[in-house]
Amino acid sequence: MSEALLEVKSLRTVIKDKKRELTVVDGIDFTIGTNEVVALVGESGCGKSMTSLSIMQLLPRVGEIAGGEVRFGGRNLVGLSNREMSSVRGRQIAMIFQEPMTSLNPVLTIGMQMTEAITRHLGVSKSEAITIAEDWLRRVGFPEPSRIRKEYPHRLSGGMRQRVMLAMAMACKPELLIADEPTTALDVTIQAQVLDLIRQLLHETDMSVLFITHDLGVVAEMATRVIVMYAGQIVETADVRTLFTDARHPYTKGLLQSTPRMQGAIEPLVPIPGSVPPAGAFPAGCRFAERCPMAKAECRDRQPELREIGAGHQVRCILI
Numbered sequence: 001m002s003e004a005l006l007e008v009k010s011l012r013t014v015i016k017d018k019k020r021e022l023t024v025v026d027g028i029d030f031t032i033g034t035n036e037v038v039a040l041v042g043e044s045g046c047g048k049s050m051t052s053l054s055i056m057q058l059l060p061r062v063g064e065i066a067g068g069e070v071r072f073g074g075r076n077l078v079g080l081s082n083r084e085m086s087s088v089r090g091r092q093i094a095m096i097f098q099e100p101m102t103s104l105n106p107v108l109t110i111g112m113q114m115t116e117a118i119t120r121h122l123g124v125s126k127s128e129a130i131t132i133a134e135d136w137l138r139r140v141g142f143p144e145p146s147r148i149r150k151e152y153p154h155r156l157s158g159g160m161r162q163r164v165m166l167a168m169a170m171a172c173k174p175e176l177l178i179a180d181e182p183t184t185a186l187d188v189t190i191q192a193q194v195l196d197l198i199r200q201l202l203h204e205t206d207m208s209v210l211f212i213t214h215d216l217g218v219v220a221e222m223a224t225r226v227i228v229m230y231a232g233q234i235v236e237t238a239d240v241r242t243l244f245t246d247a248r249h250p251y252t253k254g255l256l257q258s259t260p261r262m263q264g265a266i267e268p269l270v271p272i273p274g275s276v277p278p279a280g281a282f283p284a285g286c287r288f289a290e291r292c293p294m295a296k297a298e299c300r301d302r303q304p305e306l307r308e309i310g311a312g313h314q315v316r317c318i319l320i
């Protein structure tokens with residue numbers, strides 16, 4: 001495996017809800033190597049976004065990292081001051097979201113926002129920053145970058161805004177891009193264009209990507225390795241090929257059976273019954289047992305450990 005760029009160790013993140021402290025990310029460990037694309041998958045509420053926001057130290061006010069480390073390029077980001085973190089964010093780690101308007105400023109033009117970030121992070125002059133901004137806007141598919149640069153975000157379509165976000169993220173040459181459901185809100189054609197673009201950028205640079213998605217089709221196309229999360233924990237992790245051909249955890253199998261396939265025999269889609277338990281209501285034993293078609297009495301007795309069952313293949317299930 002390539003050398004680790006990001007190393008998440010025993011990360012635990014909590015949400016302080018009135019008098020209770022709810023664990024939303026419960027001791028997760030993973031690494032991302034240079035030029036690796038790691039997909040973090042799981043249904044809504046599994047803790048994917050809380051994991052990525054913990055890495056970026058962008059948790060909501062009620063959230064807090066209660067334990068563990070986020071090592072990036074050798075240093076622990078947990079506990080860095082806001083000032084220290086703001087030089088990591090954008091410059092070394094960039095993030096794109098499902099809804100670009102959450103990170104675009106509606107009252108500034110695209111160009112103002114891009115050049116501000118580029119001058120701050122790369123220490124170049126304003127005119128150099130404009131050249132870099134236009135170059136990236138062209139690379140993400142705007143043939144007339146000088147025109148787009150003068151636009152305000154609300155004048156652009158959702159797909160255009162997402163491409164602008166990607167240009168902004170890429171302009172400072174981050175080592176890691178965190179993409180949190182970047183194509184979920186887009187129609188399929190635009191989604192394919194944005195994914196193609198990210199793939200192309202991966203070929204052209206050394207960048208690594210943490211791709212957060214609930215869409216296994218996107219995982220198959222983009223990822224080298226997959227981490228499956230359930231109720232704040234990792235339940236299975238494997239390289240992408242193993243995950244699609246030899247998934248072992250009943251939750252991963254459930255996700256695969258509930259996803260339409262583009263190739264091979266048409267099989268009926270089987271949704272996973274029930275829903276992810278909310279933080280604070282995790283059962284004592286296996287957190288998936290209530291929804292698991294294979295569950296036995298002992299599954300409810302104690303929490304299974306994440307075990308290595310093959311090279312780079314780990315599963316949290318006592319029945320495997």
Ligand SMILES: Nc1ncnc2c1ncn2[C@@H]1O[C@H](COP(=O)(O)OP(=O)(O)OP(=O)(O)O)[C@@H](O)[C@H]1O
Nearest residue numbers: 015024043044045046047048049050051060278279
């Ligand atoms: N601001 C918040 N206040 C309280 N609880 C929250 C907050 N944000 C998230 N949670 C809780 O944290 C848990 C994990 O949520 P998270 O958003 O990380 O899930 P997710 O897998 O990213 O889901 P989605 O795909 O819907 O974003 C859930 O139980 C959720 O209800």
